[in-house]
Amino acid sequence: MYSYKIIGGKPLKGDVSISGSKNAVLGVLAAAMMLDGPCTLENVPDISDVHVMVDLCRKIGATIEEVGPYTLRIDPTTINTYQATGPEVSKIRASYYLLGALLARCGKAYLRLPGGCNFGQRPIDYHLRAFKAMGAKGTNARDIDNGIIKLEANPLKGTRVFFDIASVGATINVMLAATKAQGTTTIINAAREPHIVDVANFLNSMGAKIKGAGTDTIRITGVPTLPGNFSYSIIPDQIEAGTYMIAAAVTDGDVTIRNLIPTHMEPLSAKMREMGYQVDEDEDSIRVYKDEGTEIECTNFKTAPYPGFPTDLQPQAVVLLCLASGMSKMHENVWESRFQYVAELQKMGASITCMERIALVNGIDKFKSAYVNATDLRAGAALVCAALNAEGTTFISSASRIDRGYENIVEKLTALGATIERVENSEYVSDDEA
Ligand code: UD1
Numbered sequence: 152m153y154s155y156k157i158i159g160g161k162p163l164k165g166d167v168s169i170s171g172s173k174n175a176v177l178g179v180l181a182a183a184m185m186l187d188g189p190c191t192l193e194n195v196p197d198i199s200d201v202h203v204m205v206d207l208c209r210k211i212g213a214t215i216e217e218v219g220p221y222t223l224r225i226d227p228t229t230i231n232t233y234q235a236t237g238p239e240v241s242k243i244r245a246s247y248y249l250l251g252a253l254l255a256r257c258g259k260a261y262l263r264l265p266g267g268c269n270f271g272q273r274p275i276d277y278h279l280r281a282f283k284a285m286g287a288k289g290t291n292a293r294d295i296d297n298g299i300i301k302l303e304a305n306p307l308k309g310t311r312v313f314f315d316i317a318s319v320g321a322t323i324n325v326m327l328a329a330t331k332a333q334g335t336t337t338i339i340n341a342a343r344e345p346h347i348v349d350v351a352n353f354l355n356s357m358g359a360k361i362k363g364a365g366t367d368t369i370r371i372t373g374v375p376t377l378p379g380n381f382s383y384s385i386i387p388d389q390i391e392a393g394t395y396m397i398a399a400a401v402t403d404g405d406v407t408i409r410n411l412i413p414t415h416m417e418p419l420s421a422k423m424r425e426m427g428y429q430v431d432e433d434e435d436s437i438r439v440y441k442d443e444g445t446e447i448e449c450t451n452f453k454t455a456p457y458p459g460f461p462t463d464l465q466p467q468a469v470v471l472l473c474l475a476s477g478m479s480k481m482h483e484n485v486w487e488s489r490f491q492y493v494a495e496l497q498k499m500g501a502s503i504t505c506m507e508r509i510a511l512v513n514g515i516d517k518f519k520s521a522y523v524n525a526t527d528l529r530a531g532a533a534l535v536c537a538a539l540n541a542e543g544t545t546f547i548s549s550a551s552r553i554d555r556g557y558e559n560i561v562e563k564l565t566a567l568g569a570t571i572e573r574v575e576n577s578e579y580v581s582d583d584e585a
Contacts, residue, residue: 155547155561157538158570159520163404165567169392169411170196170558171221171385174245175346178323179353179385180204180225181248184213185255185331186357188379189226195385196558197221199551203242207249211235227379233257236299241266243555247275247320250302251327254287258304275300277321281312285325285332309334309373317342317367317456323350329371330359338369344457345415349386356381389415391557393464394532396420396439397471398564400428401540405440406567413437418460419468425450426475449477449514454484466492466533472512473501474540481510492530495523499537499545517542525549528556535560539569548576 171194180201183190195201205215205223212231218224233253240246240263253260265275276292282302283291289302309332312325322342327350329336341347343365351364357379360372392411396419399406413420413432420430420437427445431438441447449472454462462485472479473496483489490505497503498521502513520543525531531553538545547553550573553560564571 152548152576153550153573154576155535155538155550155553156572156574157535157545157547159402159518159539159541159543159545161402161539161568161570163399163402163406163539163564163567163569166407166409167395167563167567168409169387169395170194170198172196172346172349172388173198173200173390173556174319174344175349176201176385177204177243177245178248178346178350179383180208181245181252182327182350182354183225184208184211184227184230184249184252185327186227186377186379188228189224190357190379191218191382192223192225193221193382193384194387195221195223196388198554198556198558200243200245200555203239204245206239207235207246210237210239211249211253227256230256233259234261236261236263238263240264244273244320247278248324248327250278250282250300251324254282254302254304254307254328255331258306260300260302262300264298264300275320277314277318278324281321281325282307282328284310284312285328285336307332309336309371311337311339313339314341319344319347319456322347322369326351326354326361326364326369326371329373330354330361330377331375332371332373334373336371336373338371339367341367341369342456343367345386345389345412353383356383387411390461390463390529392416392437393419393461394467394536394557395563396423396430396437397464397467398536398539399439400441401470401474401536403441404567405438407436407438409436411435411437418458419464422450422452422460422468423471426471447475449475449479449512451480451482453482456485462486462489463529465489466529467536469493469503469510469512470496470533470536470540473503473515473518473537476514479512479514481512483508483510491526492533495526495530495534496537498523499541501537519543520545522546522548525552528552532557535564535571539564546574
């Protein structure tokens, strides 16, 4: 167990390079389990969620070797079981992709219920209903509480699948299952996040027939084999990039964030410009800074599926709003309970009132240092941003949650001039946490 110790108050300056996308690579790793030959993945981020997923893939028999920096050689032809039922499955949310991948590869899939950040109910009923509509037999959406989901392909046949809400996970999972199903599957009201397009591009480069990824209607024509034998490079992480944009802004810094896709950042860039920040785009970089004397103005955000404002940047954006003049509003439309971190920000002097899915944020001059806890991955990232702004020393416990999704965050922030280090909890735990 370790904490982050951050001495804030310094403007971040310089360049930072964004790593491969966490949510894309988790989907692509599962997709790689369906191939009939090996493949090479590049730009794989070195984060703990990826380590867990690689471990899960190895446990079902896949051969995965690190063949260079951020590069994995994957041979799924050695897979020898359709069962992923160990306790490690519950460490991450994206283990649910093994359902679609194993159904497609083995005709059967047994999976322990996935885990992930706790921000309210995280059902997988859409995934199971869609597999059933495609002909799978087994565990029903209403009785998934028994710990292990058991599905049999029986076989999988293409059909029309409609989601009430554009679910990222269900869209990717159905895409995986449909890739080797008989006939054509049409997903209506599909999610459109950049990582969905990345998984589809990966599969298409390996021989799949997926059209429309990135729109709300995806058509997948099943193919009998996926030859593989190609290299594929993972897209940059939209959420990591957005977190550094916000960290630059709240420290009055001047940072160029490199190796990102500017169009993916548009929902955040537009809002930051509206608030008064300068956000200069280049082909694959964005520079964030503030002109001297500019007053940062309050605004309102609403989270929504892509191309709306990403819920995974909501806590970090609230930190931005805390430092704007006047009253701002954050409306969380995706998750029912994603404001647990507000109590931690309040310890740092934030003036926020939550009413169900809305947070009313009153501007303050500066955060103050405190002992706080990273209640989940993005909550932790928000606390890092607040601590970088605060005068004095902040300790963020449960820092391993932050490392689930941020590669070398200590090293990257240090290179930008921040004072941040990993410290053992036992040395610095505050009285109320002891
Ligand atoms: C993924 C991301 C997560 C992000 C979220 C929304 C990964 C590994 N995780 O999570 O970081 O916050 O997208 O962008 O990529 N829903 C149902 N039934 C289902 C599935 C979803 O009701 O079977 C609802 C959820 O309760 C939620 C909404 O749909 O309100 C969106 O969830 P979804 O897009 O599926 O999120 P995840 O794939 O779990």
